[in-house]
Amino acid sequence: MTHFSAFSLLKNALTGHKNWTEQWPDAQPKAEYDVIIVGAGGHGLGAAYYLATQHGITNIAVIDKGWLGGGNTGRNTTIIRSNYLYDESARLFDHSVDLWQNLSQELNYNVMYSNRGVLMLAHNVHDVQSFKRHVHSNRLNGVDNRWLSTEECKEYCPPLNISKSSRYPVMGGALQERAGTARHDAVAWGYARGAAARGVDVIQNCAVQAIRRNDDGSVAGVDTDKGFIKAKKVAVSASGHNSMVMATAGVRLPLESMPLQALVSEPVKPVFPCVVMSNAVHAYCSQSDKGELVIGSGTDQYVSYGQRGGLPLIEHTVSAISEVFPIFNRMRMLRKWAGITDNTPDRSPIIGKTPVPNLYVNCGWGTGGFKATPGSAHVFAWTIAKDEPHPINAPFTLDRFRTGRLIDEAAAAAVAH
Amino acid sequence: MLLIHCPYCNETLPELEYAYAGEAHIARPANPSEVSDEEWAEFLFMRSNVKGIHYERWRHLHGCGRFFNAVRDTVSDKFLTTYEAGAPRPDLDTLVNTPAEGGK
Numbered sequence: 001m002t003h004f005s006a007f008s009l010l011k012n013a014l015t016g017h018k019n020w021t022e023q024w025p026d027a028q029p030k031a032e033y034d035v036i037i038v039g040a041g042g043h044g045l046g047a048a049y050y051l052a053t054q055h056g057i058t059n060i061a062v063i064d065k066g067w068l069g070g071g072n073t074g075r076n077t078t079i080i081r082s083n084y085l086y087d088e089s090a091r092l093f094d095h096s097v098d099l100w101q102n103l104s105q106e107l108n109y110n111v112m113y114s115n116r117g118v119l120m121l122a123h124n125v126h127d128v129q130s131f132k133r134h135v136h137s138n139r140l141n142g143v144d145n146r147w148l149s150t151e152e153c154k155e156y157c158p159p160l161n162i163s164k165s166s167r168y169p170v171m172g173g174a175l176q177e178r179a180g181t182a183r184h185d186a187v188a189w190g191y192a193r194g195a196a197a198r199g200v201d202v203i204q205n206c207a208v209q210a211i212r213r214n215d216d217g218s219v220a221g222v223d224t225d226k227g228f229i230k231a232k233k234v235a236v237s238a239s240g241h242n243s244m245v246m247a248t249a250g251v252r253l254p255l256e257s258m259p260l261q262a263l264v265s266e267p268v269k270p271v272f273p274c275v276v277m278s279n280a281v282h283a284y285c286s287q288s289d290k291g292e293l294v295i296g297s298g299t300d301q302y303v304s305y306g307q308r309g310g311l312p313l314i315e316h317t318v319s320a321i322s323e324v325f326p327i328f329n330r331m332r333m334l335r336k337w338a339g340i341t342d343n344t345p346d347r348s349p350i351i352g353k354t355p356v357p358n359l360y361v362n363c364g365w366g367t368g369g370f371k372a373t374p375g376s377a378h379v380f381a382w383t384i385a386k387d388e389p390h391p392i393n394a395p396f397t398l399d400r401f402r403t404g405r406l407i408d409e410a411a412a413a414a415v416a417h
Numbered sequence: 418m419l420l421i422h423c424p425y426c427n428e429t430l431p432e433l434e435y436a437y438a439g440e441a442h443i444a445r446p447a448n449p450s451e452v453s454d455e456e457w458a459e460f461l462f463m464r465s466n467v468k469g470i471h472y473e474r475w476r477h478l479h480g481c482g483r484f485f486n487a488v489r490d491t492v493s494d495k496f497l498t499t500y501e502a503g504a505p506r507p508d509l510d511t512l513v514n515t516p517a518e519g520g521k
Contacts, residue, residue: 243466244463252464253464254458254462254464255464256439256464256466301437302419302437304491305491305492310419310432321463345461411436
């Protein structure tokens with residue numbers, strides 16, 4: 001593995017960039033692994049990376065039916081934040097934000113983490129009360145978040161329309177300055193490179209057809225397009241397809257898979273300094289380093305595995321953006337796409353053990369998984385290695401749907417994560 | 418935009434008229450006090466989340482307001498048929514071979 005540095009960049013520039021080596025090999029499956037991770041997105045690759053670096057387990061395969069990072073890792077709007085209401089969620093997501101701070105240095109791979117701040121706008125009295133409650137709750141949990149007046153919002157994000165006569169007047173906002181964005185592809189690539197350098201096999205274009213179990217019920221391995229692969233432990237991290245993969249092991253999950261759409265505009269010069277979210281009108285927006293406005297839409301209301309999504313949602317999103325940011329109302333949109341999100345009833349993830357011995361699942365991230373990538377991967381690796389949950393993910397069990405100890409961020413956030 | 422056939426109004430209309438209402442044919446337990454926590458979890462939360470042919474409920478929210486059932490392919494999003502709530506599951510073989518009314 002080439003170590004990236006100013007020196008290696010200079011050296012390769014002088015030799016015409018002809019001598020860069022491949023960042024990870026295109027591995028073929030071996031007959032047996034200690035751990036097989038299903039799904040080569042950020043969460044799965046990250047779990048492999050932390051298993052290798054922190055738990056000394058390197059005989060790992062990460063298997064994906066498509067290409068690396070081609071699922072929701074490459075389809076989200078790259079927003080990172082941790083201003084969640086409940087204690088459990090605040091700990092989980094802030095753990096992730098902690099890891100984001102030095103991720104580029106740790107991976108020796110520029111994930112372009114930019115803590116440009118996430119501003120959540122309040123448009124009515126209820127929003128104001130709800131967001132102030134979030135600010136107080138976050139501060140009690142040691143999570144960065146503070147309240148801004150209307151004028152302070154305008155100062156922080158100049159393109160904002162704060163006219164009192166606008167359809168959705170801005171009555172203030174909650175600002176998390178530690179929050180921001182990152183380059184989503186680079187997260188998957190960085191973890192893949194780091195994991196592969198320590199002996200992890202990243203196997204692409206190889207669908208897992210079924211999880212095979214021993215007579216005693218424990219996991220035996222996985223049947224794939226390239227034949228059966230034996231494994232001591234299997235960890236499933238397959239986003240929208242978790243229900244289908246886990247069903248082959250006889251485990252039913254409280255998930256519904258729905259398309260979540262996003263779109264980008266034509267690239268323009270830097271105009272938009274932060275991330276702005278408006279839950280009430282359901283618009284969220286940031287500007288990528290390429291100059292495109294990155295706009296997130298909502299999920300379709302029905303179960304679907306078609307990575308397209310319906311146009312009514314795009315229409316709704318674009319009209320909301322035009323209302324909150326009138327300066328964008330003549331911008332042309334370049335393209336839109338969708339990823340399949342797996343949503344739990346309480347909109348909190350499930351990270352942990354399953355009723356099947358040696359089978360683990362990391363699912364239910366719904367519309368908010370990207371921000372959690374490092375934290376999720378870190379606690380999932382812990383859970384796999386030690387066969388018990390890390391204190392941070394201990395509340396996020398599958399069993400909470402039986403006991404009723406839900407972590408109801410659906411009610412707390414009401415909308416986009 | 419999905420076009421959905423309401424079996425009560427007998428009209429095929431845009432999805433904006435409708436609200437999705439989850440997986441179909443999940444019956445509420447007849448004797449709630451005798452049901453275990455596992456069975457409640459199964460009834461309330463566990464879903465088949467099928468990739469392929471899916472039985473689901475819709476409500477004609479901005480029309481007659483009534484609930485009905487539908488059979489839809491969750492990959493192509495095409496409706497195979499819609500039918501009144503309370504009716505038995507339609508036979509899949511006939512549906513797949515002969516697209517029914519409303520299967521647009």
